[in-house]
Amino acid sequence: MTEFTVQLSTLSSAGIPIVRALTILEGQTRPGPFKLVLQELVEDVSSGTPLSEAMAKHERCFDPLYSSMVKAGEAGGVLDKVLERLAIFREKAAGIRAKIASATIYPSVIVVVAVVVVSVVIVWIIPKFEEIFDSFKVDMPGPTLLLLGISRAAVQYWYLVFGLPAALLMLHLVLMAKGGPYRKRIHGLVLRVPILGALISKALIAAFTRTFGTLIQAGVPHLDALAIVRDTTRNEVLWEDVERIRRTVREGESIARPMADSRVFDDLVTNMVEVGEQTGELDRMLLKVADAYEAQVDRRIDALFKLLEPALLIVMAVFVGFIVVSLFLPLMRIMNTLGQAA
CATH class of the missing domain: 1.20.81.30 (Type II secretion system (T2SS), domain F)
Structure with missing residues (x-):
């Protein structure tokens, strides 16, 4: 399109x-x-x-x-x-979506590969080591016992380990698609998540001001423009805020006043909208806000994923290190036992 x-x-x-x-x-x-x-x-x-x-x-x-x-x-x-x-x-909208998609490819690949590798290790490889340890009747340390316990649970209750998360994910997707209180609550919780919530709020502000400003600039009446923006947003929290703004404007109030009570719009946006209404240049102010917040979203996405990639690698390294150490400790004891027997 x-x-x-x-x-x-x-x-x-x-x-x-x-x-x-x-x-x-x-x-x-x-x-x-x-x-x-x-x-x-x-x-x-x-x-x-x-x-x-x-x-x-x-x-x-x-x-x-x-x-x-x-x-x-x-x-x-x-x-x-x-x-x-x-x-x-x-x-502009396509550019933001493409940037987010490209930035998430590498972390997503890392997570998928990590899940596959860890699943293979826990379900197939660790049980083989357990047979070796049992054959030598070695006294196993705490980390090894914990790892073996996780492996046994994954093998014995595989339908829960793999099926339950999949079922919960499907249920979540169905409830989100239906909308209602569940989706509204999830959208509200996401906005409260540290770092991510602020990023999403800025992205919502950028989308709202870009859409609203473009509609007004094209000559669409304010009430009609607000209704269109409301119906095109996918965030339930922003939907309620825009609907409240639309009702208030229909009663003769300004746009800026109800924005001050919003859970999404900050003081900067409210003040710039107020100035735009007072000067008769609301469309220009909205598009300025959109430019500023889109630039902030771009910078924050870059910074977030630059931190996310090494963080994922560190988490993987810690987990792999735990597995290696847990398997290596009893092997060392077996080698010591064999050395003493020789």
């Missing part, structure tokens, strides 16, 4: 009519679901349907934010400008 938006913005800015631009993009799109969507867009717009209404029929591709901005651009006669802002908006 980001590539499509950029290309549509470029064609529209060059003065190419929307129907012609959509036809060009449909022609260069590979066969698939999105090509069918573009074909329907071309047919609808050619028959006189506004682009925003045609897009609203395909919410899986064009969310309410997208179609609302296009509608505002059509109403104001600045569709090319709105498409350009949409392209910038989606490029």
Whole structure:
């Protein structure tokens, strides 16, 4: 969608009519679901349907934010400008997602490899050592007894050791998908986690201000823009905060006042929004906040994962070291016994 938006913005800015631009993009799109969507867009717009209404029929591709901005651009006669802002908006959002994804690849690989290796060692290798230790009737130290106990439990109750975490994970995913009190509680707890909670809060602020500012800049009324932002957020805590702001604004209050009571927005954001409302430059202030917080999120992600990688390696080293020492101590006793017997 980001590539499509950029290309549509470029064609529209060059003065190419929307129907012609959509036809060009449909022609260069590979066969698939999105090509069918573009074909329907071309047919609808050619028959006189506004682009925003045609897009609203395909919410899986064009969310309410997208179609609302296009509608505002059509109403104001600045569709090319709105498409350009949409392209910038989606490029920034895609850039943040790509950065997070790339930063998590290496730690994720380390964790997966560590879990597989440790599982193999505990379930298959350690029982072999236990047979050796039993055959020599060696007196085993505490760390070895602990390791052997873990191994026996994993072998005997493997369905609990491996099945229970998987079942709990599936239950968690199902409850999160359903929403409701469970998801709200989890989202609230995550925001309280040291370091991670602050990072997520800043990311939520950046997403809110970028989306809200872009909608207002496109000419979408404040109440409609707040409703769109509310419906596009996936965080239950932010959803409630935005809904409370929307209700308060509908009653004639400012945007900044209810933001002061939010669990997500800090004083800096509230003050900048207040200044934006007073000066009539709310959209510009919101986008400035978005730029600042996106930069902070980028820096914190870099710093977090630079610390996370060595931390994971240290944890792995400690665990592997414990296994090696636990197996080595009884082997030393066996060697001493054999040496004395010789």
